[in-house]
Amino acid sequence: MNENANTNKDNMPFVMIYTDGGASPNPGLGGWAAILYSPEHNAKREIYGAENNTTNNRMELTAAIKALETLKRPCHVKLTTDSSYLQNAFVKGWLAKWQRNNWKTYDKKEVLNRDLWERLITYSSIHNIEWHWIRGHSNNLYNNRCDELVHLARDEFYENN
Secondary structure: OOOHHHHHOOOOOOEEEEEEEEEEEEOOOHHHHHHHHEEEOOOEEEEEEEEEEEOOHHHHHHHHHHHOOOOOOEEEEEEEOHHHHHHHHHOOHHHHHHHHHOOOOOOOOOOOOHHHHHHHHHHHHHHHEEEEEEEOOOHHHHHHHHHHHHHHHHHEEEEEE
C-alpha cells in the first residue's frame, strides 16, 4: 500500500483499513473481511470471518468493527469501504439523527443493526476515523482482496459446517 494519506496531526499511530462484507443469499451465509496497513511499520494484516443467517449490511458493519477491534491503542484511521450504508451513517450524520430520535428512522421505524452501530460509535470515540467510500468491484487492489477474503470466509464456513 503506497498511499501517502497520512494526515495525522494528532500524534496517533496512522492505520489504513479496507473493509468488505456480503451475504449470499441476502439474508443468508455472510462473510466479512478487512485489511489493515501501518505505513509506519510497513506491516499489513488480513482478517476475515463468516456468520450464518445474516445480511450484507451486518457483514459490512462487522468488517469495520473487527478491524477496529484489532487496534491495540487509539489510532488515526483512514477506513475505506464500498458500503455507502456504513460510510454515510458517519459522514452524513445519520447516526447522530438516529440517536436523537431514540434509534428511530425518519419514518419512525426501528434502526436496523443498532447493536453493531453502537459498537462502531464506541470505536469512533476511541479512534480518529476518516470514513472513505470506494466503488466495489472496481480496480482497487485492496477492495478486491477484501472481496476475495469474504468469499474465502464463506467457503471455509461451508467446509467446516
